């Protein structure tokens with residue numbers, strides 16, 4: 001009897017364990033997809049960054065391959081949703097152009113909502129990789145013994161997005177529940193492609209207007225020393241396609257008004273202008289601010305080697321220096337096309353208008369905060385012009401103060417290059433700087 005009772009007891013116990021197991025499996029929250037990789041992200045106990053949550057979160061973000069083309073942003077949105085939840089901050093996602101291109105907004109409400117807010121912006125997309133040129137896989141977020149965290153987007157610009165959140169987390173851990181001003185940490189898609197599916201439509205949306213943005217901090221390149229370039233202006237991008245139409249016929253004859261002659265004329269004029277700009281650049285010690293860059297990037301046309309083509313086209317990537325006269329440049333283009341013999345169509349694929357620069361002086365309270373905070377950390381800052389283009393131009397066009405500011409120092413510039421990395425210590429220092437910047441900005 002005793003042994004039978006014991007047998008029943010064992011069976012009941014096993015059944016209880018099975019039911020409990022099933023119930024726990026159903027009731028406990030499902031682990032997030034990214035958690036599966038958490039063990040990979042664990043560093044050895046001997047590592048100086050062992051158990052550092054901020055390093056871990058940054059590496060998780062780097063592992064999400066938001067790489068062009070045809071990006072699936074959904075895992076990225078889910079990751080950001082989880083970050084907002086961990087910070088106990090409201091999260092919203094908007095689709096200003098289409099369902100494939102989400103804009104995420106994480107908000108830290110201020111105690112004086114009537115004051116305009118501060119937007120901390122970064123983009124979620126990254127440029128393609130040539131994987132064979134990387135010494136570490138570009139989406140593994142490997143960290144080496146010196147603390148270099150490798151990953152596409154580590155510099156451009158996933159670090160910044162996580163630095164904003166880490167700085168807010170640090171302030172909250174210090175017991176700061178609220179600053180006077182509201183902060184919106186925004187994560188936008190499509191910056192690398194020009195922002196036509198991201199910031200450009202977002203700034204005209206009602207959702208953006210509701211944010212009541214007064215000041216913006218956005219991406220800037222990392223600094224190679226302790227001297228930071230704070231960008232307050234951009235050159236203007238014009239992407240121009242010229243389509244030449246002309247007389248067609250046998251390749252053995254000398255017709256007038258062929259597409260080849262027209263193309264040659266216009267391309268020569270642009271190349272002559274390019275030479276002038278090369279001289280200007282040398283005279284300006286490689287400072288691109290007032291230099292217009294002109295590059296032939298695409299050529300199309302031709303049918304067969306002995307047939308004069310009825311149509312040829314070329315595309316130029318032009319970035320107009322900040323002092324360039326836009327109207328005059330456009331007039332020159334029109335004249336050259338006319339002089340070439342006409343029947344030339346000019347398609348502006350991108351034609352950024354001139355926008356006002358953000359004031360980098362004592363009249364702008366954000367500049368004052370950046371200047372004072374950086375001095376405290378032994379960093380020097382100077383205003384500069386972005387060489388490429390960033391989403392800040394869409395905000396400056398609305399007369400909103402927008403600086404590009406990245407306090408990641410002592411780092412070689414590897415944006416869009418292979419083996420892009422950010423050092424763990426430089427990353428953590430940048431969080432400290434931003435913590436101070438945010439706490440000071442919150443009370444301007």
Ligand SMILES: [Zn+2]
Nearest residue numbers: 156157191219
């Ligand atoms: Zn960028």
